[in-house]
Amino acid sequence: xxxxxxxxxxxxLLILALLxxxxxxxxxxxxxxxNAAAAGRWARVEVDGRTVARVPLDGPRQEWVQGRxxxxxxxxxTGRIRVKDxxxxxxxxxxxxxxxxxxxxxxxxxxxxxxxxxxxxxxxxGEGSYDxxxx
Amino acid sequence: xxxPGEPARRPSLPRxxxxxxxxxxxxxxxxxFLGPLPVPGAKMGLANIVTLLTLLAxxxxxxxxxxxxxxxxxxxxxxxxxxxxxxLAVSGAVVSALVMAGGRRLGGExxxxxxxxxxxxxxxNLAQLAAFALWARHTGVFYYLPPLLLLAxxxxxxxxxxxxxLWQRWTAISRL
Numbered sequence: 408x409x410x411x412x413x414x415x416x417x418x419x420l421l422i423l424a425l426l427x428x429x430x431x432x433x434x435x436x437x438x439x440x441x442n443a444a445a446a447g448r449w450a451r452v453e454v455d456g457r458t459v460a461r462v463p464l465d466g467p468r469q470e471w472v473q474g475r476x477x478x479x480x481x482x483x484x485t486g487r488i489r490v491k492d493x494x495x496x497x498x499x500x501x502x503x504x505x506x507x508x509x510x511x512x513x514x515x516x517x518x519x520x521x522x523x524x525x526x527x528x529x530x531x532x533g534e535g536s537y538d539x540x541x542x
Numbered sequence: 543x544x545x546p547g548e549p550a551r552r553p554s555l556p557r558x559x560x561x562x563x564x565x566x567x568x569x570x571x572x573x574x575f576l577g578p579l580p581v582p583g584a585k586m587g588l589a590n591i592v593t594l595l596t597l598l599a600x601x602x603x604x605x606x607x608x609x610x611x612x613x614x615x616x617x618x619x620x621x622x623x624x625x626x627x628x629x630l631a632v633s634g635a636v637v638s639a640l641v642m643a644g645g646r647r648l649g650g651e652x653x654x655x656x657x658x659x660x661x662x663x664x665x666x667n668l669a670q671l672a673a674f675a676l677w678a679r680h681t682g683v684f685y686y687l688p689p690l691l692l693l694a695x696x697x698x699x700x701x702x703x704x705x706x707x708l709w710q711r712w713t714a715i716s717r718l
Contacts, residue, residue, distance in 0.1 A: 413706055417649060418657030425664060425695040432688030 448511065448528040450488045452481065455521045464488055464526070474520025481524065488524060490515055553600045558608070565592035565612035566619065569631075573620055584690060586697050589616075590662050593639055594705040598655060599712055602643035609635035626677060630670045637669035638662040655709055659702025663694040 452460040454474050462470055462483050469491065470481045479502065480492035487509035490502040502517035508526055515524040553561070568588040589612060597605035613631045617623040638661075645653055645661040653661075667690045675683045708715075 413654060413703065414656055415652055415654045417652040418654050418660065421657050421660050422695045422699060425660065425691055425698075429688050429690075429692030429695070432691060436685050436688060 448486055448526055450481070450483065451525050451527050453523045453525070462488060472522065474517065474522040476517070476519035479517060479520055479522060488515070488526065490517065490524070493517075493520075551600060553596075553604055558604070561592055561596050561608050562611055562615070565589050565608055566616045568592060569612055569616035570620060573616070573622075584693050584697075587663055587666060587701050588704075589635075590638060590659065590666065591701050591705045591708065593635065594642060594655060594659050594662060594702070595708050595712065597639065597642055597646070597658075598705070598709050602639065605639045605643065606636065609639050626674075629677070630673050633673040634666040634670045638666040641665035654702075655706040656699060656702035659705055660695060660698030663698030663701070664691070667691065667694050 448464045450462045450464060451458055452462065452472050454472070460470065460472055460481075462468070462481060464483050464486050466483075466485055468483045470483070472479050472481060476493075476495070476497050478494045479490055480494075482489055482491040484507075487507045489507045490505065493500070493503065496503075497517060497519040502515050502520075502522070502524075505515045508515055508524070511526050511528060513526050516522070568591065572585055572588045592612065593605050593609045596608045610632060613628065613635050614623070617625070617628045617631065622628050642658045642662040642665070645658050649657065667687070671683055671687060671690070675681050
């Protein structure tokens with residue numbers, strides 16, 4: 408029985424090509440949203456269903472938004488946002504007590520202000536917080 | 543060694559059963575332990591050793607049969623029959639067997655069992671991602687391709703070496 412070499416030049420070429428393709432692919436998709444996770448997100452701010460602001464969640468920033476009831480102070484950080492203050496304070500302060508939201512789709516709602524803040528972008532499941540995983 | 547173009551012998555029933563049992567065990571072992579690979583969902587492809595061995599010994603038809611039966615029986619044993627994972631495993635097994643057979647036909651002597659195995663690992667990944675993209679109705683899953691491609695080389699090399707060593711001893715085993 409003829410015993411062929413374990414690895415032929417074509418085999419080596421194939422493996423090297425795969426590694427090169429993988430590395431090149433990784434480099435290509437490095438800027439894709441959803442890979443960049445938290446920093447690629449933003450928050451959409453709606454009053455009466457109209458989008459009045461889009462706040463990038465790429466670092467600390469604050470922004471006042473005019474609602475029906477009064478003004479609302481939004482505080483953003485990397486990948487998360489909250490309502491920090493209201494002027495004047497609304498009766499139940501649900502938006503204030505909601506605290507930080509970070510998962511895409513997660514809302515902060517202030518009914519007196521007709522205001523909805525929603526996290527958008529990134530992967531739908533959010534990093535490290537899957538609803539379910541199966542193999 | 544039989545040349546790739548030569549018509550395949552027909553395996554005896556015990557030998558077919560032996561290959562199938564090996565494949566099922568490897569499939570289940572791999573399913574039970576997620577393995578040392580850092581990428582979720584990435585596997586060594588241990589069961590592909592058996593598909594490749596069957597392909598080398600008996601040709602494409604039997605490799606397909608062993609591959610599909612292996613997935614069906616192993617999934618019955620692990621309780622994942624007809625689940626998404628089962629669908630992915632079937633598509634991967636079928637496509638990689640076809641591609642490996644094609645590679646042996648086209649590559650001939652230039653493509654060793656190890657290279658064939660790397661081809662199989664690559665096509666297995668592509669087929670599973672394509673199947674998952676169809677299921678999820680979203681092409682975004684292909685962003686997962688680069689890390690999988692990076693791993694396909696080493697895993698294909700490993701399973702290929704295992705299959706190559708088995709193949710060298712296959713004639714001895716076959717005398718049993």
